[in-house]
Amino acid sequence: MPYFICPNCQTRSFDEDGREGLSHQSIGCHQCGFGFLFQLLEDYFPHAGAGFVVCDAESRILAAGQGVFEVSGRLEPSLIGQELRTGLHLTFAGDDDPIALTLDWGVRQLEKPATLVHAAGIEKQVICDCFPAYDQDGGLLVAISPVTT
Numbered sequence: 001m002p003y004f005i006c007p008n009c010q011t012r013s014f015d016e017d018g019r020e021g022l023s024h025q026s027i028g029c030h031q032c033g034f035g036f037l038f039q040l041l042e043d044y045f046p047h048a049g050a051g052f053v054v055c056d057a058e059s060r061i062l063a064a065g066q067g068v069f070e071v072s073g074r075l076e077p078s079l080i081g082q083e084l085r086t087g088l089h090l091t092f093a094g095d096d097d098p099i100a101l102t103l104d105w106g107v108r109q110l111e112k113p114a115t116l117v118h119a120a121g122i123e124k125q126v127i128c129d130c131f132p133a134y135d136q137d138g139g140l141l142v143a144i145s146p147v148t149t
């Protein structure tokens, strides 16, 4: 059973019969009206304060959800079209590149520590969960959550 999550408001849903279409792009969010839902292989519960970013197969940002401004201080219009790591000033810890792993191998990468530079210039520790897209265009969804201490 495919699971879906709204990149904007993070409402989770599942598709009992696939009636609304095979591509995630054909189903909008019933909760907030966002244009499409992101399909997940397994259910996922976002961390508190998470912001979702949807990227294409070259990790360029296609959409940024509600929580992204809070995490990064950046609004969606300033992020669209930018490479994810560049646009959000996101640096993963060590040699880990979960974005490339997700895109290349099509497997989710969870709990990846990273540093993000907030628009106000403050460095923040965040945790990233990365999910591959299952449509033919590829791409991924990244959930960026602040590390709570």
Ligand SMILES: [Zn+2]
Residues within 6 Å of the ligand: 006, 007, 008, 009, 010, 011, 029, 030, 031, 032, 033, 034
């Ligand atoms: Zn929504």
